[in-house]
Amino acid sequence: MKHAVDANLARLLITCPDRPGIIAKVTTFLKDHGANITDLDQHSTDPENGTFFMRLEFQTPHLDMSNQNLEQAFATQVAEPFKMQWQIHYAAKLKKMAIFVSKYDHAFLEILWRQARNELPLIIPFIISNHPDLKKAAEHFGVPYHHIPVTQNTKKEAEAKMLALCENQVDGIILARYMQILSEDFVSRYPNKIINIHHSFLPAFVGANPYQQAYDKGVKLIGATAHYVTQDLDMGPIIAQDVIRVSHRHSADKLRELGQDVERTVLARAVRAHLEDRIIVDGTKTVVFEQH
Amino acid sequence: MKHAVDANLARLLITCPDRPGIIAKVTTFLKDHGANITDLDQHSTDPENGTFFMRLEFQTPHLDMSNQNLEQAFATQVAEPFKMQWQIHYAAKLKKMAIFVSKYDHAFLEILWRQARNELPLIIPFIISNHPDLKKAAEHFGVPYHHIPVTQNTKKEAEAKMLALCENQVDGIILARYMQILSEDFVSRYPNKIINIHHSFLPAFVGANPYQQAYDKGVKLIGATAHYVTQDLDMGPIIAQDVIRVSHRHSADKLRELGQDVERTVLARAVRAHLEDRIIVDGTKTVVFEQH
Amino acid sequence: MKHAVDANLARLLITCPDRPGIIAKVTTFLKDHGANITDLDQHSTDPENGTFFMRLEFQTPHLDMSNQNLEQAFATQVAEPFKMQWQIHYAAKLKKMAIFVSKYDHAFLEILWRQARNELPLIIPFIISNHPDLKKAAEHFGVPYHHIPVTQNTKKEAEAKMLALCENQVDGIILARYMQILSEDFVSRYPNKIINIHHSFLPAFVGANPYQQAYDKGVKLIGATAHYVTQDLDMGPIIAQDVIRVSHRHSADKLRELGQDVERTVLARAVRAHLEDRIIVDGTKTVVFEQH
Amino acid sequence: MKHAVDANLARLLITCPDRPGIIAKVTTFLKDHGANITDLDQHSTDPENGTFFMRLEFQTPHLDMSNQNLEQAFATQVAEPFKMQWQIHYAAKLKKMAIFVSKYDHAFLEILWRQARNELPLIIPFIISNHPDLKKAAEHFGVPYHHIPVTQNTKKEAEAKMLALCENQVDGIILARYMQILSEDFVSRYPNKIINIHHSFLPAFVGANPYQQAYDKGVKLIGATAHYVTQDLDMGPIIAQDVIRVSHRHSADKLRELGQDVERTVLARAVRAHLEDRIIVDGTKTVVFEQH
Incomplete structure (x- = not known):
């Protein structure tokens, strides 16, 4: 009944113009840095020229860098090229x-x-x-x-x-x-x-x-x-x-x-x-x- | 699954100013004329000076008069003294x-x-x-x-x-x-x-x-x-x-x-x-x- | 939001073999003793030879006798002739x-x-x-x-x-x-x-x-x-x-x-x-x- | 009100042992072959050693090969290395x-x-x-x-x-x-x-x-x-x-x-x-x- 906080859990939220390759880019980036994705929910408003929304949960224990550095790398390597609005939240931080x-x-x-x-x-x-x-x-x-x-x-x-x-x-x-x-x-x-x-x-x-x-x-x-x-x-x-x-x-x-x-x-x-x-x-x- | 019509079923709907004795009057009248009440749902908007609503189902086979005469008797003996708006419907008449x-x-x-x-x-x-x-x-x-x-x-x-x-x-x-x-x-x-x-x-x-x-x-x-x-x-x-x-x-x-x-x-x-x-x-x- | 107790409210529950005239009898009895019925819910299992169930709410302020005497009168005049199982509860008594x-x-x-x-x-x-x-x-x-x-x-x-x-x-x-x-x-x-x-x-x-x-x-x-x-x-x-x-x-x-x-x-x-x-x-x- | 069939829509279902990198692999593969992913729903039973389930919708008009060749390439390049059970269905084929x-x-x-x-x-x-x-x-x-x-x-x-x-x-x-x-x-x-x-x-x-x-x-x-x-x-x-x-x-x-x-x-x-x-x-x- 208790809502035990999963101290290793991070959540990534993304909004951006839809185009092919977004999920591949995000998930490859995370995988390359040791993040294990445990839940991914994605929605595009339209097959062509829609808006792309994604929520993704990943586990942080095997990250190859600090959370802060990961966020910085994500910003420049992934978010900027795709014009993303994004946030990362850590379940441990209530x-x-x-x-x-x-x-x-x-x-x-x-x-x-x-x-x-x-x-x-x-x-x-x-x-x-x-x-x-x-x-x-x-x-x-x-x-x-x-x-x-x-x-x-x-x-x-x-x-x-x-x-x-x-x-x-x-x-x-x-x-x-x-x-x-x-x-x-x-x-x-x-x-x-x-x-x-x-x-x-x-x-x-x-x-x-x-x-x-x-x-x-x-x-x-x-x-x-x-x-x-x-x-x-x-x-x-x-x-x-x-x-x-x-x-x-x-x-x-x-x-x-x-x-x-x-x-x-x-x-x-x-x-x-x-x-x-x-x-x-x-x-x-x-x-x-x-x-x- | 079929909604078989109960040929003996009649339904009485009543609205009137609430006061003591309405249900007694209605149900005594019906009983005295051979109607068997099988369902009664009643609601008053207030304990004092409210409006009285009632829906009542009864069986007609043992009525001591025709439906038409029953309605006439109901109108004069029950409905008028209590200032009722009322309707009787017969399930047999689709x-x-x-x-x-x-x-x-x-x-x-x-x-x-x-x-x-x-x-x-x-x-x-x-x-x-x-x-x-x-x-x-x-x-x-x-x-x-x-x-x-x-x-x-x-x-x-x-x-x-x-x-x-x-x-x-x-x-x-x-x-x-x-x-x-x-x-x-x-x-x-x-x-x-x-x-x-x-x-x-x-x-x-x-x-x-x-x-x-x-x-x-x-x-x-x-x-x-x-x-x-x-x-x-x-x-x-x-x-x-x-x-x-x-x-x-x-x-x-x-x-x-x-x-x-x-x-x-x-x-x-x-x-x-x-x-x-x-x-x-x-x-x-x-x-x-x-x-x- | 509060469940204010209605100090004047009584509830009557009845089970008995179904036959014509039960509701008339109960409601006439209550009316004759000054009880005002404010809610009545009744159910019979069958038009013929079924079991009769009823829940009835009434107001007690104008009763012409004590609760105890009313219950005694109900028992002998109404409940016994119809072989009822019955209870009266008073909302004031939590x-x-x-x-x-x-x-x-x-x-x-x-x-x-x-x-x-x-x-x-x-x-x-x-x-x-x-x-x-x-x-x-x-x-x-x-x-x-x-x-x-x-x-x-x-x-x-x-x-x-x-x-x-x-x-x-x-x-x-x-x-x-x-x-x-x-x-x-x-x-x-x-x-x-x-x-x-x-x-x-x-x-x-x-x-x-x-x-x-x-x-x-x-x-x-x-x-x-x-x-x-x-x-x-x-x-x-x-x-x-x-x-x-x-x-x-x-x-x-x-x-x-x-x-x-x-x-x-x-x-x-x-x-x-x-x-x-x-x-x-x-x-x-x-x-x-x-x-x- | 009509359920118009989207003739360009394909659906991919995958089950396999969970491990890092599955989503990246699948989505990179699809992107590289011109598939635009429009919906992705993924679930892992556990952060460690769980089972991985995914349903993914993609658009086929810009594929760089036939459906049949895509399936073959997917089988050898993606499905086998990850030990996947998988199916691809095309909405056009009722x-x-x-x-x-x-x-x-x-x-x-x-x-x-x-x-x-x-x-x-x-x-x-x-x-x-x-x-x-x-x-x-x-x-x-x-x-x-x-x-x-x-x-x-x-x-x-x-x-x-x-x-x-x-x-x-x-x-x-x-x-x-x-x-x-x-x-x-x-x-x-x-x-x-x-x-x-x-x-x-x-x-x-x-x-x-x-x-x-x-x-x-x-x-x-x-x-x-x-x-x-x-x-x-x-x-x-x-x-x-x-x-x-x-x-x-x-x-x-x-x-x-x-x-x-x-x-x-x-x-x-x-x-x-x-x-x-x-x-x-x-x-x-x-x-x-x-x-x-």
């Missing part, structure tokens, strides 16, 4: 993500609980909330809790405090139902590193109290969407979605309760994909190389 | 529904096929289409096919033809991807009797080519919604919804193909609920007493 | 259930966590384990933890201790992966009150290490079954089941992890159905009146 | 599969219907049945129907007739609820080429009338398993599985009807995976590289 939360505890506790059970390979350096309510819950898990109130007047100042806490301390942020909108400036510092969760409906509902609207409309499914946060208010690239079946027997309150169940499941799935370096952002959308 | 279709055959064939296999207790007197394409498919199933082209100029006339065909011949209509908007006048003649199916997305997409939009946005779920057609262009009361999981590997075309799979499943489920008298329309929404 | 656990914490923590969040209307007076490992976790939730080791020689004595703890203190027991077999004597004291969870496979595997067997066989689904514990070793009446999709990419260990996810979801669903008095045991099987 | 059926038509019609709608890239040269019942249905689809009765005494002779029909005419066989057991000899001629579908339950039921047993046991899920047929009576390597939720409201007959719905869905999914060369058999199990 990602550090802060949790931002307001008052709803469902998504927040889901992440804390799964992290505590070693189901999410993650360090949570601290929690930031605009409310004091969940301080005790955070302490149960031994995670520092910073209460930073936000009002219209103090928003700038509050964000400065948050940034000061985050700087050099976190690789990303999980918005576990944080009910404040982050400024463009804040978001721009963590591109494709801030994960948000919100409810989703068929059809969509605009305005306040969407669960009441869903109830009034008699929807038969309610759902949730996890996505990366981008600068405009519109939803950023979608990472994961799911729905649950409901009926006329469910009150608006019960819809909200069921919606929260979906929200926490979908958020946990998105965070896991992020932590395992399964996601490549491609403009307004994502390629998610899921473990099926 | 509903007659026309299918309207354009060029897409997936939803159309699903209904024809299930009817042919006795999975849907339904008579299909004829098919109407604004295109000739599916004539041969209809003939395979032995169902008359009326090709009635529709242009902006001939719409009124075309609808008159359709109405003439439908009048006294059908109890309702299945829109199996019929790509014309029916006029208010047409719709008003079959209130809560016309079932439509369309694709649904999280989030919703407005405008042309929604599957391309869904692809561009990288959605992870695509779905379908079946609903009753109402006079305004907005979607009427939802009957059934479902979704299917998709990924970056699916092209816009493949999304369309998968979307059609969901559409036909959801349409068949909605039609079945309608045929089995499981649906009560409550303003803008439905109560669906599903067989779980 | 059920008290002990948790038995060994070393696996997934199902155990799921119940504790949901109870702590008021998602399960339940009192957990204490936990019993044959191992000391989960003591600290129990303390986090403020629930007493009794470590009672069990060996072949001490089993009888150990069970005597458990029974002494349970007597008059609990209404039932949740086996959250308790890896000891309870004796017939123990089980007989809590008929249809002990809920167990175990893994399930298609096909079923006998013997040790079923996840390894499932892996070796390349199954595409793994599942879990929650059931009431009966005296023979075979599985008792099934309450809830679910499965999850797996593939060749999942190691036997990963299958176990995913299996545990299903186990805790299914156990929670079964416990909730039990707490909400939704289950009638009918010989070797259950009727579960789910909230759809 | 597989020819016979359908064997008895009296149940659900799985049979599902395959015929999907093939007719170009959803399954497949040629069905003929149908063989031990009963005459489905002849007319087959004729609807324009597929020859051979009625070959089988009794205990005539089984050998009947199989000889079937083999004579199949020889050189089919690449494989779909058992769409064919209720006869094929002899070891017959099966041995189509290794991993005969696909069967049968019902599955949690727990499993042995003996006659499994749906009645499932009903008596009150199961909450019923399912289906599609698998390759092997020589012993036990189920061969599993290709696909699924389940559907049921309740006490479903009679044994209704369970059978729902079970047939799952059977036809699962069979179609397995056949599609087979036709798209997504399956590698690995001893008693399969690796299925699904299109997610």
Whole structure:
């Protein structure tokens, strides 16, 4: 049940214009330097002139050079000729993500609980909330809790405090139902590193109290969407979605309760994909190389 | 596998203001007249001052009067005092529904096929289409096919033809991807009797080519919604919804193909609920007493 | 998100030979004594000579007599003439259930966590384990933890201790992966009150290490079954089941992890159905009146 | 909605002992001969000394030699040094599969219907049945129907007739609820080429009338398993599985009807995976590289 970290595991993510020979070049390079590939997932958007995406896992123990040198060699010998955008991540280096939360505890506790059970390979350096309510819950898990109130007047100042806490301390942020909108400036510092969760409906509902609207409309499914946060208010690239079946027997309150169940499941799935370096952002959308 | 019709089965649907004693009154009335209740599903929206909904199945062989007299007695002795809206349907009297279709055959064939296999207790007197394409498919199933082209100029006339065909011949209509908007006048003649199916997305997409939009946005779920057609262009009361999981590997075309799979499943489920008298329309929404 | 207990809510469960007039009799009785029925779910196994099952929710504030007197009147006036087996439960009186656990914490923590969040209307007076490992976790939730080791020689004595703890203190027991077999004597004291969870496979595997067997066989689904514990070793009446999709990419260990996810979801669903008095045991099987 | 065959598409399946450099070797070989890889899915069972599985799609228009010469070069230069088991399939060459059926038509019609709608890239040269019942249905689809009765005494002779029909005419066989057991000899001629579908339950039921047993046991899920047929009576390597939720409201007959719905869905999914060369058999199990 534990998510034991494989200390020898590295993950390579690549995006580039598709053309013949990319896989051969990458895998020959890795083989020549002693890397053993254990998983490779590749996708091209089109047989001709498409975009090439690849996620590749390899074992590092028999590398003939340091990780740093390997990355440098890869950059000049492989990545540049093919105009690649690429990243290498090492499973041994756990990602550090802060949790931002307001008052709803469902998504927040889901992440804390799964992290505590070693189901999410993650360090949570601290929690930031605009409310004091969940301080005790955070302490149960031994995670520092910073209460930073936000009002219209103090928003700038509050964000400065948050940034000061985050700087050099976190690789990303999980918005576990944080009910404040982050400024463009804040978001721009963590591109494709801030994960948000919100409810989703068929059809969509605009305005306040969407669960009441869903109830009034008699929807038969309610759902949730996890996505990366981008600068405009519109939803950023979608990472994961799911729905649950409901009926006329469910009150608006019960819809909200069921919606929260979906929200926490979908958020946990998105965070896991992020932590395992399964996601490549491609403009307004994502390629998610899921473990099926 | 066959959906044998139970010739002795009747179904009673009731909506009324909730107050104590409704179920006692209804069930005592039925018992006193020899009806044996075999299934009862009831729902109140609130413990106090809510709305009362009930679906009840009973057996008719030991009734002490004709169906017609029973209905009359029910109206005066039970329905009026409680201000009920109510209907009684007899399973032996199959509903007659026309299918309207354009060029897409997936939803159309699903209904024809299930009817042919006795999975849907339904008579299909004829098919109407604004295109000739599916004539041969209809003939395979032995169902008359009326090709009635529709242009902006001939719409009124075309609808008159359709109405003439439908009048006294059908109890309702299945829109199996019929790509014309029916006029208010047409719709008003079959209130809560016309079932439509369309694709649904999280989030919703407005405008042309929604599957391309869904692809561009990288959605992870695509779905379908079946609903009753109402006079305004907005979607009427939802009957059934479902979704299917998709990924970056699916092209816009493949999304369309998968979307059609969901559409036909959801349409068949909605039609079945309608045929089995499981649906009560409550303003803008439905109560669906599903067989779980 | 909270499962607020409705202090005025009572639930009536009935099993009896089917014949006309049962619902009329029950609902007239309740109405005459001031009970307002808010939900009724009824099922007969057959139109003729079947078995009748019913679950009914009613509001108690306007009863014209005490709960105790109502039950007495119901017994003589309704239940006896129709040869009913019946129970009335009051939502205000929370059920008290002990948790038995060994070393696996997934199902155990799921119940504790949901109870702590008021998602399960339940009192957990204490936990019993044959191992000391989960003591600290129990303390986090403020629930007493009794470590009672069990060996072949001490089993009888150990069970005597458990029974002494349970007597008059609990209404039932949740086996959250308790890896000891309870004796017939123990089980007989809590008929249809002990809920167990175990893994399930298609096909079923006998013997040790079923996840390894499932892996070796390349199954595409793994599942879990929650059931009431009966005296023979075979599985008792099934309450809830679910499965999850797996593939060749999942190691036997990963299958176990995913299996545990299903186990805790299914156990929670079964416990909730039990707490909400939704289950009638009918010989070797259950009727579960789910909230759809 | 149509499954247009990509005339330029080839698929390569490889199994071999894992060691560094396999992917580099294969992909360099293909690139050197003008093949453009558009999809690659790879799996190793273990980082050290595991088994290596790979499915790879490539485009053939720019190959620098004939398909046949490419295969020969691949065999000597790549496959032999790495001790590979391998196959190359060309999408343009549709597989020819016979359908064997008895009296149940659900799985049979599902395959015929999907093939007719170009959803399954497949040629069905003929149908063989031990009963005459489905002849007319087959004729609807324009597929020859051979009625070959089988009794205990005539089984050998009947199989000889079937083999004579199949020889050189089919690449494989779909058992769409064919209720006869094929002899070891017959099966041995189509290794991993005969696909069967049968019902599955949690727990499993042995003996006659499994749906009645499932009903008596009150199961909450019923399912289906599609698998390759092997020589012993036990189920061969599993290709696909699924389940559907049921309740006490479903009679044994209704369970059978729902079970047939799952059977036809699962069979179609397995056949599609087979036709798209997504399956590698690995001893008693399969690796299925699904299109997610």
